[in-house]
Structure formats: C-alpha cells, structure tokens
Amino acid sequence: MTLLSVRDLTVKFGTRGTPVTALHGISFDVARGERVGVVGESGAGKSITGFALMNLLSRPGYIDSGEILFEGKDVTKMSDREIRRLRGNRMAMIFQDPMVTLNPVLTIGQQMIETLRAHRRLSYDDARQISLVKLKEVYIPSPEARLDQYPHELSGGMRQRIVIAIALLLDPQLIIADEPTTALDVTIQADIMELLLEMCRSNMVGLMLITHDLGVVSQVTERTLVMYAGRIIESGKTRAIINDPQHPYTQGLINALPQQTPPGTRLRQIPGSMPTLSTMPPGCPFNPRCELATDVCRARMPEITQFGEVQVACHEVKRLHAELAELEGAQ
Amino acid sequence: MTPEQKDGPLLQIRNLEKRFDVDSGFLESLKFRGGKLRRDTRAVHAVNDISFDVGRGEAVCVVGESGCGKSTVARMVANLLTPSGGSIHYDGQRIDTLRGKALLPIRSKIQMVFQNPYASLNPRMTIGQTLEEPTRYHNPGLGSGEIRDKIAKVMKSVGIDPTWAARYSHELSGGQRQRIAIARALTVDPEFIVADEPISALDVSIQAQVLNLMLEMQEAHDITYLFITHDLSVVEHFGTRVVVLYLGSICEVADTRTLFSAPKHPYTKALLSAVPSLNDDSPSHIRLKGEIPTPIDLPPGCPFQTRCPLANARCRVEKPEPFAQSDGALVACHAVEEGRTDAGMTLQEAV
Ligand SMILES: Nc1ncnc2c1ncn2[C@@H]1O[C@H](COP(=O)(O)OP(=O)(O)OP(=O)(O)O)[C@@H](O)[C@H]1O
Ligand SMILES: Nc1ncnc2c1ncn2[C@@H]1O[C@H](COP(=O)(O)OP(=O)(O)OP(=O)(O)O)[C@@H](O)[C@H]1O
Numbered sequence: 001m002t003l004l005s006v007r008d009l010t011v012k013f014g015t016r017g018t019p020v021t022a023l024h025g026i027s028f029d030v031a032r033g034e035r036v037g038v039v040g041e042s043g044a045g046k047s048i049t050g051f052a053l054m055n056l057l058s059r060p061g062y063i064d065s066g067e068i069l070f071e072g073k074d075v076t077k078m079s080d081r082e083i084r085r086l087r088g089n090r091m092a093m094i095f096q097d098p099m100v101t102l103n104p105v106l107t108i109g110q111q112m113i114e115t116l117r118a119h120r121r122l123s124y125d126d127a128r129q130i131s132l133v134k135l136k137e138v139y140i141p142s143p144e145a146r147l148d149q150y151p152h153e154l155s156g157g158m159r160q161r162i163v164i165a166i167a168l169l170l171d172p173q174l175i176i177a178d179e180p181t182t183a184l185d186v187t188i189q190a191d192i193m194e195l196l197l198e199m200c201r202s203n204m205v206g207l208m209l210i211t212h213d214l215g216v217v218s219q220v221t222e223r224t225l226v227m228y229a230g231r232i233i234e235s236g237k238t239r240a241i242i243n244d245p246q247h248p249y250t251q252g253l254i255n256a257l258p259q260q261t262p263p264g265t266r267l268r269q270i271p272g273s274m275p276t277l278s279t280m281p282p283g284c285p286f287n288p289r290c291e292l293a294t295d296v297c298r299a300r301m302p303e304i305t306q307f308g309e310v311q312v313a314c315h316e317v318k319r320l321h322a323e324l325a326e327l328e329g330a331q
Numbered sequence: 332m333t334p335e336q337k338d339g340p341l342l343q344i345r346n347l348e349k350r351f352d353v354d355s356g357f358l359e360s361l362k363f364r365g366g367k368l369r370r371d372t373r374a375v376h377a378v379n380d381i382s383f384d385v386g387r388g389e390a391v392c393v394v395g396e397s398g399c400g401k402s403t404v405a406r407m408v409a410n411l412l413t414p415s416g417g418s419i420h421y422d423g424q425r426i427d428t429l430r431g432k433a434l435l436p437i438r439s440k441i442q443m444v445f446q447n448p449y450a451s452l453n454p455r456m457t458i459g460q461t462l463e464e465p466t467r468y469h470n471p472g473l474g475s476g477e478i479r480d481k482i483a484k485v486m487k488s489v490g491i492d493p494t495w496a497a498r499y500s501h502e503l504s505g506g507q508r509q510r511i512a513i514a515r516a517l518t519v520d521p522e523f524i525v526a527d528e529p530i531s532a533l534d535v536s537i538q539a540q541v542l543n544l545m546l547e548m549q550e551a552h553d554i555t556y557l558f559i560t561h562d563l564s565v566v567e568h569f570g571t572r573v574v575v576l577y578l579g580s581i582c583e584v585a586d587t588r589t590l591f592s593a594p595k596h597p598y599t600k601a602l603l604s605a606v607p608s609l610n611d612d613s614p615s616h617i618r619l620k621g622e623i624p625t626p627i628d629l630p631p632g633c634p635f636q637t638r639c640p641l642a643n644a645r646c647r648v649e650k651p652e653p654f655a656q657s658d659g660a661l662v663a664c665h666a667v668e669e670g671r672t673d674a675g676m677t678l679q680e681a682v
C-alpha cells in the first residue's frame with residue numbers, strides 16, 4: 001500500500017462572498033521511504049498542501065473535495081481524535097521557524113518527554129532516555145546539558161535540529177518539512193539536509209520537502225512536484241526534471257538561476273508574476289507569462305499527460321510530443 | 332598608498348570596528364565585586380579590525396553566516412552607524428567622522444538598498460511620493476516639472492511604467508517593490524550603492540529581474556556596488572571580488588574567480604562545499620563540528636577555531652592576520668600560512 005495517496009484535493013478559502021480556490025484538484029503519491037520535493041514560486045500553494053495533509057488548515061481555509069489516503073485511511077474523514085493520534089505519531093511536520101514547534105517557556109527535555117508520554121505509556125526516566133538518544137541522532141553536542149536548556153539559549157541551527165529530533169520522537173512514517181532550512185546558513189543547511197536524508201534512508205521514512213531552492217531539491221529528493229497557481233504542472237524523477245524540464249514554467253525556474261548563465265551576463269528572468277487566487281486567467285494559469293502560449297492555452301486548462309518519466313500539464317508540450325511521435329512514425 | 336590619494340580605490344575601509352553595548356541600563360550594569368561597586372559593560376563585538384577596498388566599477392560582495400557583521404559593515408559604509416574604531420574613506424575623503432550638513436554630499440553619492448522590500452517602503456505613500464521626497468531633498472534647485480521628469484525617467488530605467496506613480500506599494504509584487512526601492516536610490520544619481528541582501532526575500536524568478544536591473548545600472552550609470560548576500564551563486568554571478576566574514580573578522584578576500592576556483596581559508600572551503608548544486612546528486616560537503624561562539628565572548632586567537640578542522644595550539648592564542656597569497660588572495664589563517672592545509676580537510680570530507 002502506498003504510504004500517502006492524494007486524489008483530486010481541492011482547497012478553498014471562504015473569504016467574503018464567493019470562495020477562492022487555492023488548490024485545484026491536485027493528485028500525487030509518496031511511497032514508503034521516498035523523498036519528494038515540492039517547488040514553485042511564493043503563493044503557488046506549497047504550504048497549503050502541507051497543511052491540508054496534516055489537517056491543519058485553519059479558517060477561512062477548508063478542504064472542499066478530494067481524498068488524502070494515509071496508509072489507506074482517508075484523513076479528510078477522520079475524527080479529531082484520530083487525527084491527533086496520527087499527527088506526531090505517524091506524520092510529523094517541520095516548519096521554517098523552529099519556534100512554531102518549540103514552547104519558549106519549557107526546557108527542551110520537558111517538551112520531548114511530554115510529547116513522548118502523551119502518545120506512549122512510558123516512565124519519566126525511559127522517556128528521558130529516548131529523548132537523549134534522539135538528540136544524539138541529530139548530532140546535538142552535549143545532549144544531557146541541552147535537555148535542561150530553554151529554546152532561546154540555543155542557536156537557530158541547533159533549534160531546528162531539536163525540532164527534527166522531536167519530529168522523529170515517535171518514529172513517524174511521513175515527515176512534511178516546509179522550508180526547514182530557509183532561515184539558516186548554508187553550512188548549517190547542508191548539515192540539516194544530510195541529517196534528514198540519513199533519517200529517511202535508515203528508517204524508511206517518507207519525506208515531503210517543500211522548498212524554493214532547486215539545489216536542495218536536487219541534492220535530497222528522488223521525485224519532484226512543481227506547483228504553479230494551486231496546481232501540479234509537472235512531476236516526476238527529480239533528475240529528469242532538473243536535467244530536462246518540460247513545462248515552460250519549470251524551464252523558466254531553472255533557467256533563471258544564476259548558475260545557468262555565465263558570470264556577469266543577464267539572467268533569464270520569467271516575465272510577469274504569478275496570478276493571485278482571485279485573478280486567475282482562463283485556460284492554463286501560466287499563459288500570460290508563457291512565450292509558447294496559443295489561443296488554446298488561453299481557453300482551456302491542459303490535462304496532465306505522461307511523457308516518459310514525467311507528467312506535464314501543458315498544451316504545447318503535448319503538441320510537440322505528438323509531432324515528434326509522428327515524425328518518428330514516418331521514418 | 333595613503334587614503335588621501337584621489338586616484339586610489341573609491342572606498343577604503345581600514346581597521347573598522349563596531350561594538351554594541353548589550354547591557355540595557357546604567358543600573359543593571361553596576362556590579363558589586365571585590366568589595367567595590369563596578370560598572371560592568373558587556374559588548375557584542377560585531378565587527379573586528381576589518382580592512383578592504385572597493386575600486387571604481389567593482390561589485391564587491393560580502394558573505395558569511397548570519398550574525399557575522401555583514402549588515403553592520405554595510406550600515407557603517409552608508410553612514411547609518413558610527414564605527415567604534417578605524418576609518419572609512421570615500422574618494423580620498425574621510426567620511427565616518429562627518430556629521431550634519433557635511434554629510435549631505437556623501438549621502439547623495441552613497442545610497443543604500445535594504446533586504447525587505449515590504450518594510451522599506453512607506454505603505455501610506457504612493458510610489459510617486461516615495462520617489463519625490465529624496466529627489467527634492469537632494470536637488471533643491473529643481474522645479475516641480477523637472478522633478479516629475481526625473482522621477483519618470485528613473486521609473487522607466489527600472490522597468491516600471493511612470494503611470495504607476497499614483498499606486499501604493501501594497502499594490503505591487505515583491506520584485507516591483509524592490510525595483511522601486513532601487514529607483515529611490517537612483518533618484519539622487521548615486522555613484523555607489525550599498526545593497527544589503529536586496530534579493531534574499533524574493534523568488535528565483537524575481538531575483539533574476541532585480542539582479543538584471545542591478546547589472547544594467549552598473550553598465551549604464553557606472554555604479555559601484557557593495558553587495559551583501561548569503562547566496563554564493565549570486566556572488567559568483569554578480570561579484571568582482573568577495574570578502575568572507577566570520578564572527579566579525581575577515582577570513583579571506585579574493586577575486587571572485589580565484590575564490591571559487593581556489594578557496595584557501597578552511598571556512599571558505601566549508602562554505603563553498605555546502606552550496607547545493609543542481610547537477611551533482613551526491614552531497615559531499617565539509618561538515619563543520621563544534622559550536623559557534625557568541626560575539627559577546629569571543630575566544631582569544633582565531634574566531635573560527637571552535638569549528639576548524641585545522642586548529643592547533645597557536646590558533647587558540649594568536650589571532651591570524653590577513654596576508655597575501657601568490658594569486659592575490661588575502662587569507663587570515665595560521666594553517667594556510669604554515670602550509671598545513673590539505674591533510675585535515677580531506678579527513679572531514681567524509682559522508
Ligand atoms: N488565510 C488565507 N486566506 C486567503 N488566502 C490564503 C490564506 N492563506 C494562504 N492563502 C493563499 O493561498 C495561496 C497559496 O499559499 P501558500 O502559503 O500555500 O503558498 P506557498 O507556495 O507556500 O508560498 P511561499 O513560498 O511564499 O511559502 C496564496 O495565494 C495565498 O495568498
Ligand atoms: N543594535 C544592535 N545592538 C546590539 N547588537 C547588535 C546590534 N546590531 C547588530 N548586533 C549584533 O551584531 C552582530 C552582527 O550583526 P549583523 O546584523 O551585522 O549581522 P549580519 O551578518 O548582517 O547577519 P544576517 O545575515 O542575519 O543579516 C550580531 O551578533 C548582532 O546580534
């Protein structure tokens with residue numbers, strides 16, 4: 001059974017009058033031990049996807065339709081109690097700001113021990129012992145001393161490592177990490193990413209890594225979802241997407257990186273910006289910024305089509321592939 | 332070369348220091364010790380004895396971890412902060428000691444662009460008003476029509492339609508706001524722009540827009556940049572020279588190409604190895620062990636010693652001074668000076 005299977009998930013925001021749609025029927029899977037990256041510009045719907053999976057959407061946001069099957073059970077139909085048991089226990093989320101997770105008035109030890117004992121029948125000493133082991137796993141120096149420290153006494157990198165240790169406390173099957181290293185420096189980011197990678201590999205934990213950093217996605221994940229305006233517009237093997245992006249938006253994102261043009265020359269920018277939820281254009285949401293856009297693109301939303309190792313939602317990619325196939329057939 | 336020479340570098344920073352007192356009040360800092368009442372002030376040593384030059388037309392990038400003093404250096408150069416020691420010369424003139432009216436000419440030559448395009452624009456002002464204020468202030472001779480023309484010209488040069496002058500900043504995207512912030516800096520025809528992480532808060536696609544704009548300004552107006560960033564791919568693209576800071580001290584200063592092809596300081600090496608690349612899917616970065624000391628209790632000796640794989644007894648007592656390498660790089664490291672570099676680093680390159 002797939003660890004996570006999301007089908008036609010639609011999320012809306014009910015702001016005054018007609019609700020706006022933040023996620024338009026997205027579908028994807030995460031297998032056991034698989035590392036999936038989620039990329040896209042600000043406002044694409046990456047965090048909303050993470051929140052929806054954890055059932056953490058707060059008003060005015062709500063799941064309008066679709067299924068979120070976690071180990072075969074639909075999260076959208078679970079009772080609050082079932083969801084609370086799932087969260088932390090089987091699924092855990094790591095946020096950009098570690099202080100979202102950490103309680104500033106409790107010591108690290110108190111938070112870890114409390115979390116453990118809320119979910120498991122453990123003595124205080126056993127819970128402390130497990131906490132120590134987890135802190136060692138994330139390479140916290142002198143873990144015994146850290147247990148008695150408060151979050152504000154630790155550096156940003158160390159706090160984020162502790163958040164990861166807490167996320168791992170109950171041996172979850174899926175970790176959703178939303179920009180876990182954006183606030184950190186590159187040397188510390190590299191450590192944290194390596195740590196997440198190691199945890200997933202050795203414990204067969206599934207990882208959904210939300211980030212805007214394509215370099216990080218390239219280093220850590222096996223599969224990538226590219227989001228644009230609340231839709232997954234390209235998905236597939238990370239290597240395939242980075243080396244040979246199909247969708248004009250994915251191409252734009254990769255081509256805009258400084259390392260893609262010789263030093264000192266103009267970068268290839270994507271013109272315009274992403275539409276807001278209330279000003280979505282008809283047809284393909286990328287069409288106002290797309291060099292390849294035709295009348296078809298301006299009228300109709302392209303469906304997702306499989307091409308080799310990737311799935312792409314683009315009229316022109318589909319047309320080009322069809323032409324190629326015809327040419328090959330003719331030869 | 333003495334700072335007074337006019338044909339020297341545009342900006343000369345010598346032995347720059349900045350300390351911030353951290354104890355909040357006079358009473359709190361009074362301590363009873365050894366039978367006497369003493370005033371005990373602790374200070375953040377944000378910038379320690381930094382010297383480097385910026386030549387005309389250069390784009391010098393300052394990189395380093397959070398808290399290493401990048402913004403503090405930027406603010407001192409832009410005259411928004413007074414150094415605790417050392418000197419800053421601009422075009423041969425000492426500027427860090429200027430006050431009041433004497434500052435005005437320098438303020439129009441050196442402009443600063445800040446990281447957060449959301450916070451640096453006043454939400455209650457239209458774009459036109461935002462741009463008009465500095466234009467009027469620095470060009471008291473201009474009439475209203477001329478000012479309007481100048482603003483329209485600047486807006487066009489950053490790729491924003493002058494008809495947008497009536498809009499408010501909240502109606503703009505992040506990239507558009509940052510262009511307005513740059514336009515505001517350009518209204519006074521600066522020679523030198525200090526940009527403190529001008530693109531860090533923006534998406535890749537918008538980063539590209541803003542970086543392109545800065546490159547165009549460099550060519551069209553001969554602008555010199557001091558560019559603060561933590562993104563090394565941006566440094567490699569945009570910078571002519573790089574200053575690597577660690578805990579307020581210089582580790583390495585080198586031409587961009589030299590730095591990226593032959594980094595020498597152990598911290599620079601670790602930093603470059605940690606940049607995630609698009610092509611290589613097997614991470615093999617140099618993992619730094621050990622904790623970062625706080626800038627309040629700086630250890631004697633090298634500031635990097637607690638995380639350095641090459642640190643020895645000398646590193647713990649004697650602070651290394653930057654010295655020149657054969658390829659022109661300046662490096663502050665005893666191990667590099669003594670030639671005992673590679674052995675230790677390869678040991679760490681595991682994983
Ligand atoms: N409470 C809310 N009410 C209305 N719209 C919202 C709300 N929260 C988020 N949105 C909208 O939902 C869309 C998706 O937001 P989301 O936070 O998922 O973006 P993201 O891809 O995570 O972006 P970022 O990279 O900036 O974190 C955005 O257009 C956002 O404005
Ligand atoms: N006004 C102040 N009072 C006290 N300490 C300060 C003040 N401004 C900066 N500092 C301290 O000085 C040090 C250098 O800060 P600075 O803002 O220059 O770092 P930075 O390199 O710009 O970091 P970042 O990448 O996070 O922006 C830090 O330890 C900071 O906490």
Ligand code: SF4
Nearest residue numbers: 633639646664665666
């Ligand atoms: S080898 Fe040493 S000098 Fe060089 S960084 Fe070390 S501690 Fe510093």
Ligand SMILES: [Mg+2]
Nearest residue numbers: 046047048178
């Ligand atoms: Mg987000």
Ligand SMILES: [Mg+2]
Nearest residue numbers: 401402403527
């Ligand atoms: Mg700063």
